[in-house]
Amino acid sequence: MINRKLHFSAWQFMLAFVFVTLCSISVYGQDATTSDGEPAAPVEATSGGDAALGEALFKANCASCHKLYKKAVGPALFQVSQRHDREWLYSWIKNSAALIATGDAEAVAIYNEYNQSNMNAFPQLSNTDIDNIIAYTDTEKPVAASTTVDKSSSSVPSDSSVSNNIILGALAVVLLLLVVLLIVVNKTLKRFAEANGIQTEFEKEERTPIWKAFVQNQFLVLVTSVFLLLASAYFAYGALMSVGVDQGYAPVQPIHYSHRIHAGSNQIDCKYCHSSARESKHSGIPSLNVCMNCHKSIGEVADATYQEGIDEYGIDYNKEIQKLYAATGWDSDEQKFVGEESPVRWVRIHNLPDLAYFNHAQHVTAGKIACQTCHGPVEEMEVMYQYSPLTMGWCINCHRETNVDLQGNGYYEQIHKELSEARGGRQLTIADLGGLECGKCHY
Amino acid sequence: MATTKKYWKSTAQLDDSNEIVKNLEQNEFASPIPSDEFLGNDETMESSSTSRRDFLKYVGFSTAAASLAACEGPVIYSVPYVNQPEQIIPGMANYYATTIANGYDFASVLVKTREGRPIKIESNKDAMYRGHANARVHASVLSLYDNNRLKTPMIKGVESNWEEFDKQVANQLSSLNGKELVVLSQTFASPSVNKIFAQLKEKYSNVRVVTYDSVGEDAALAAFEARYGSRALADYDFTDAETIVSIGADFVGDWQGGGFDKGYAKSRVPKNGKMSQHIQYEANLSLSGSNADRRYPVTPTEQKNIIAALYSKIVGGGANVSLSDKVAKSVEQTAISLKRAGSKAVVLCGVPDQAAHQLTIAINEALRSTLVDTDSPIMTRQGNRKSVDTLVKDMSAGKVGAIFIAGVDPVYSYDDSDAFAKALEKVSLRVSFASSMNATAEKCNYVATTPHFLESWGDTEIKKGRVYLTQPTINPIFKTRQLQDTLLKWSGSSQSFKDFLKETSTAAGASWNQSLQDGFYKTSVVVNDSEAQVVREVISNSAALSAMASAKKPSGYELTLYTKTGLGDGAMANNPWLQELPDPITRTTWDNYVTISQADAEKVGVINENVANGALDGSYVTVTLDGVQRKLPALIQPGQAAGTIGIALGYGQTAAIQEEMQTGVNAYPFYKNGVAVQTVSVKDAGGTHEFACTQLQNTMMGRDIIRETDLETYRTVSKDNFNPMPEVSLNHVETPVTSPDVDLWESFDRSVGHHFNMSIDLNACTGCGACVIACHAENNVPVVGKTEVRKSRDMHWLRIDRYYSSEDSFKADEETKDNVDGLGMGDYLFGDGQGDGALSSFGRLENPSDNPQVAFQPVMCQHCNHAPCETVCPVAASSHGRQGQNHMAYNRCVGTRYCANNCPYKVRRFNWFLYNGNDEFDYHMNNDLGRMVINPDVTVRSRGVMEKCSLCMQMTQMTILEAKKDGRMIKDGEFATACSNACSNGAITFGDINDKESEIFKVKQQDRMYHLLEEVGTEPNVMYQVKVRNV
16 A cells, blocks of 8 residues: 555656646746737737637626627627627727617617617726727637537646556556466475475364354353344344434435535525525525526536536536526526426425424524534535434434524523523533423424 | 122112023123124135135235335425515515404404415504404404305306306396396495495496395494484493493494404403493393393393483483382492493493484483594494395395395395395396305305405495505415406496505595505595485484383293304304304303293203213203294303393304304394394203203302402402412411422522413403414314314313302302301202202302303413423423423323323313314315415324413514524513414413513512412412402
């Protein structure tokens, strides 16, 4: 093991060395090109501008309503410079409302086409900025780009994975060689011994078989059977106690919704969607209009995310978004709700029996408990599953052990003062506040 | 040691030659066991395809399959909204102000909705007037989920749709040929409905509107109109009353629409040594009579005489009235207290006679009573019996071409219903606006199915100048359309009624949104001049006086028809909560009956007896009035005036009523000309009727259950005299039971956090039963049905005990008990039971007096700090909380029922059966529609567990959570239970006694405070306030 590890790190070191050298060369090259191109910049500004700078500006200012190759809230902007005069574009982007007010035919036409909704004014963009953006909008859709980009970007890590395989392969070969060597040595030694007349096989003494001895020793039998009985009772108890406990329950949902992407990668707060957890006993499965707050303009996931979904989970995320559109009746081309609404039948994962009363607001708002305490690392879950056993013992344990954070809540002020006096100033648990009483959860 | 003794089981055994005994000695079973029939025939056994082995295999396999199947949990789906309405948060309740106006009950209420479905009715405390719900209004939410409601409009008994319906009716309306179009409706008192009727009149020139109240107030309306010029009813506010004299008026109950109990209860609580005095003259023992300080059982004729006598004493006129000595003396006293109280006195009249009402008005005017409000009177009774009678004649004569019947069921509730039905058939277009196929709808060729009030818009001018709005709290469940929308459409308007209503309200000067939120608006615009055709009759006071003074007792029994707090006029008869609500006086459920006095019962031959399991049986009687004969069970009613009987209206419906709810006998045929007092004959009819009574013990037998005192004692002597603390002997020293020295128990430290207490003021409790229904609704209490109630298996978490005094007053009972001397068993067993010994005295104490004092006591779980139920539970299902509540963990309960046996208050209820989803209990819990009323915050209990009042734990916990969420302290008055919310009389106070500023803390310090059965040492968290009578 130690050997292998050492070996491995040596390879890594070599690889890292190669990588660093390569990078430094390419950076040097880039520097060279920019310094070379600089004098040509003003020329580009009139003709097209800098697409790279334009991309950044586009993402910051335009992307919430426009897409390059597809209609969103506003029209698709690919090759917009060919459809409109550049001067017209300058004035439109800086203040479209003013342009419409002048009665410009082109402007009014667009205004009417998009339900007479005004585009935001961007007076802060200079003509150069706009040129840069236009340069970006003129870039062709990279047809095979996704694969080529993938390859180029992942070339270094794929190198390392390949090398790992080679190392493992080489190790296997070495091990095989060793085994063969040992057998050969053994055989040779035996042959030498035979040739020298040394007896290698000794005659065995006559002994009672071990199982018979075991059976004859009654004490041992007793101890063993007691042990076996206890063991099976232990396991039977465990099995029976897990009846009705659905820890790990991860049903297939009608729409594959990835908490990993939403809560993990995008860091959306749990309570943005599960807003009623703050106020109500139910955390609430968000209604679909909450999804549409964002997904109105997110019809497709990023290419990398898409690929990851296909490779790692076998899920086409874009298709899942289409399911959402179908359920809400959203037409992404028309940018309108047109179809029938069809509510989604989610499979409920966390099921408490009706006899137990649980209130999210009590824990989330009053108790300031993080959602993850009970629901686990949701931000890492591609498929949501039940993290906790949700048994009464589990509830009670937490109520016994968790110290209550009473600071800053006007309700608790007096109770806290009186209780901590009574308890000699030690930290209070929920049990001290009566959190173990039957009637607090069962009524 | 061997014995030769022979033990015998009966005297027959002594006779050796007795055949039966011989037989029984030989054979264990009296008749042979039919085992041969099953096992004797070998042939069939052999030819049977199922061998013993096979049978065992089947058993084994099915057991294994069942246990395997049980291991896998069910898949539960969760379907969120696509577009969630902004105001709905799943799991949180929303409240809407609305108004019930069904023609009988009118009240402004708050409706609690969860996820868009109404689940409970609460009082609208912000509505200064008529903002409280009675038992029926509380139960009305269940009628929304009534399975017998019509689901579509009906054409000739066949389900249809609105397009077809409108087309056909429009066709028929266009071919009226000048014949009259009549609208026969309930009292709407609605400004917008009046406008719609006016529009209808414009469109179809020959339109007549007839208003009909199933239980009418014609006499009172006529008298009021004769004096004040408008067809309405005087309003009364008893808050500052000093003397209230009621002659036959059950004003604590449903007299003139009810709703007077709130002010009345306020005047009944002694403040600064003062409280109102209530004197009642009546025939039936009513709620008012039960609450009265002095009650005189008199016949309806005597009531007329009494009014004449009072009139002569207060106004003058000197009529010659012959009254019995006792009554005459009481009238004299009454007149004195009336005069003394002056403007703080009032006389109420329940005699169905215009002259009587006119004299009462004159008396109140002479007293210059400030309790009567005639300037802004009550508008909720508009019905006119005479115009209905005219209508029946006109229909028979074929003068009517079309009739719209809205909100009333005259084929059931009109006295001569056959005549009405026959006359109705002569009308070619008969449209019923009803929500179920009631008796009238059955006779109509069109039923324009109307929604429940919780699905409707509307406005009602309950009191002049105050318009109450009705708004929907749920989308219509079925394809229904309300009357107003339909009539607007038929009168050619394209406006929706909602817009129409908005327009009407805005025109009356109301802010639409604000009024909807409040539930009402005030207006000075005259919005409600009744369109009904009314003939005004004026009688002179002297003529009225001589008529009243000369009223002579008729031969035969005087029948007084009344309505129960449960069913009322019978419009909600298909509501199991109301059917199972015990009558406050007789404590009988699921029934109406003839109430008869003990003396008359003996005359007629009526027997009431308790059978082996304690249930009550009673004889049947036949009641006859002008050829109308009905057979009813008779119930002996203490306090019933001799020579009178009473029967409740509202029972005996069969159309659109589920079989279980078809209870009692229809008494409307006795309601001749809408007059509630009739002269009938009563005869024994033979046979035995089984009552379902929830209380079998009528008296307290001198026990210290309800503490009573009179105002004089309360005012003058110390607490120890009228409300002593029970004492026990400790080392021969009398020690109070609450002393820690005589306590066996350790106590919780309850000084931190909340400690809930409830106080019930026996002075303010009128026994109305609103709290019982509110408890049903809040806590998912199941309905068990008549047979189960008869077996004492009713599930009410909260009951209102009613006790009669055995002597003329409870005080006299005390004296009897104190004077008991020695056992006196011989007299009890062998004598006539009239001796002075304990057994005979207590035996007599079992029987209520002929005119008993009555006291009500709501009893729910007392939440004892030292609860006897907790110590006997073998599985610790019953345990104690630090907040004072006694917890019941249903799923821990194994059903030993030790706790119920050990409970001194008998408030624990055992689930004998699975009441939900069980077709044997076909009430609301076994169908999807009815289950919509279930409160999702409270567990629906299953079979085999004990249940009881939790002091509405779910509500107190919610209040605490809201405060925690806001990070604030809880203010006094925030904590409430379903019953304390429902009690508009203020009899139930609930709160946290650790809050020293709270109302409940103050109440606990009162001299009147005592605990039920304090001597047991249970230290309950529910307390009572001694009842004080102003005799």
